[in-house]
Amino acid sequence: MRSRFVGATTDSNAPAQTGHDVVQIAKAKPDQNEPALASMLGRPDTNAGPGMAHPSPTQQFQEEGAMAEVVSDHRRMPIIGLDCPPDHQQQGAMAEVVTLRNGHSVPVIGIGVSWLEPQSIRDLILSALNIGYRHFDCAANYHIEAEVGEALAEAFLTGLVKREEVFITTKLWNSDHGHVLDACKDSLKKLNLQYLDLYLVHFPVATRHTGIGTSASAFGDDGVLDIDTTISLETTWHAMEELVNLGLVRSIGISNYDIFLTRDCLAYSKIKPSVIQIEIHPYFQRESLIDFCQKHGICVTAHTPLSGGTANTQRFGTMSCLDDPVIKSLAEKYNKTASQLILKWGIQRNTVVIPKTSKIERLHENFKVFDFTIHDEDMKKMKDIDRKYRTNQPAKFWGIDLYA
Ligand SMILES: NC(=O)c1ccc[n+]([C@@H]2O[C@H](COP(=O)([O-])OP(=O)(O)OC[C@H]3O[C@@H](n4cnc5c(N)ncnc54)[C@H](OP(=O)(O)O)[C@@H]3O)[C@@H](O)[C@H]2O)c1
Numbered sequence: 001m002r003s004r005f006v007g008a009t010t011d012s013n014a015p016a017q018t019g020h021d022v023v024q025i026a027k028a029k030p031d032q033n034e035p036a037l038a039s040m041l042g043r044p045d046t047n048a049g050p051g052m053a054h055p056s057p058t059q060q061f062q063e064e065g066a067m068a069e070v071v072s073d074h075r076r077m078p079i080i081g082l083d084c085p086p087d088h089q090q091q092g093a094m095a096e097v098v099t100l101r102n103g104h105s106v107p108v109i110g111i112g113v114s115w116l117e118p119q120s121i122r123d124l125i126l127s128a129l130n131i132g133y134r135h136f137d138c139a140a141n142y143h144i145e146a147e148v149g150e151a152l153a154e155a156f157l158t159g160l161v162k163r164e165e166v167f168i169t170t171k172l173w174n175s176d177h178g179h180v181l182d183a184c185k186d187s188l189k190k191l192n193l194q195y196l197d198l199y200l201v202h203f204p205v206a207t208r209h210t211g212i213g214t215s216a217s218a219f220g221d222d223g224v225l226d227i228d229t230t231i232s233l234e235t236t237w238h239a240m241e242e243l244v245n246l247g248l249v250r251s252i253g254i255s256n257y258d259i260f261l262t263r264d265c266l267a268y269s270k271i272k273p274s275v276i277q278i279e280i281h282p283y284f285q286r287e288s289l290i291d292f293c294q295k296h297g298i299c300v301t302a303h304t305p306l307s308g309g310t311a312n313t314q315r316f317g318t319m320s321c322l323d324d325p326v327i328k329s330l331a332e333k334y335n336k337t338a339s340q341l342i343l344k345w346g347i348q349r350n351t352v353v354i355p356k357t358s359k360i361e362r363l364h365e366n367f368k369v370f371d372f373t374i375h376d377e378d379m380k381k382m383k384d385i386d387r388k389y390r391t392n393q394p395a396k397f398w399g400i401d402l403y404a
Helices: 086-090 118-131 145-157 174-191 233-245 259-268 287-295 309-316 325-333 338-348 360-367 376-383
Strands: 024-027 056-063 066-072 079-083 095-099 105-107 135-137 167-172 196-201 249-255 275-279 299-303
Touching (some): 105 167, 145 174, 174 233, 196 233, 233 259, 275 287, 325 338, 325 376, 338 360
Parallel strands (some): 167 196, 249 275, 275 299
Antiparallel strands (some): 079 095
């Protein structure tokens, strides 16, 4: 993966990060194109839960002949650089990367692989790589790590991409909080990888252990999720830090944490979380949580960035912002689809987006977000449609509302 420039706000794989780092955002391309359930118990991300200011230019610099505008923002956000896979350059598109606090970079768009048929994984991953995707979001709980691993192995073997050119995330399931090392090794084995780019604590809750790699959600006699109250999140986090020390994982992060839990993690961590993954979309904008995390050097990834599309409507009975009239009308204005507009909105808020699709044509569609910019006034219109509305609703399946 070639990056024109990168930079880290601080090295936080080292102890004691103050959070007072200078944050810069760089855009390599000037703005352009103006005118333009039941089974849930065993497959939890479906249970998955939760979860602008415009900076002013301060300096400019050139690198590799490309003009890059560097802007600083008082809220201290991560630096964004550029990456252009060769075949992608031919298409005239560009994929940006965010540089994490530890210097590693993550492409701003990836694909989520939850709820995919195992037999469809190979074609989707290889197609995604050909399109230009370099970022894949997995989890032990999606039960497709082995299929992803096979597809990646084929991609490496055939020279489609090198290992170091892709960013692979997977997640520690709730039932493995007391078994972090073994769970990570199990994921690595299934994914056929020597190291993970990012390992996330999937939910800030430990549940009864059901065996490494089973990633089940066990229930008590009362029919409620069997929550383990003996393991603290701090204990889990220190085990995550050990994975970095062992070289098994490059970056570690959290998922579905709120501000309280994130703050606590910042206080007890020796290695600060590089990433937080939370539900974010135009109906669930979460500005305070995003601001807090970015202020403290945590890159924010939006899971469920399309509000779950029709899938969450079917699973949870929730509304999709893909059908929102404001979204539809703005999409028309920019000659884009609703999905492209929403994903671009997420990227312009300096969040990383990981839409899931089972359809190759939508892989193409969702990647075509680097050739337009949403104007400030339209970002404002999108801001106004926030409903503070979560579409992943575990309470419906776990017998307890973890966000109560
Ligand atoms: N950390 C967590 O707890 C957590 C929780 C939830 C999700 N995630 C991650 O986030 C990823 C995405 O989340 P998600 O799948 O729940 O929600 P999503 O990406 O917001 O929405 C997926 C839905 O949108 C549809 N879709 C995709 N592209 C579309 C397009 N261009 N036009 C219209 N519909 C489109 C998909 O249908 P088709 O498949 O038919 O295209 C599917 O129904 C997951 O795969 C997972 O990696 C993490």
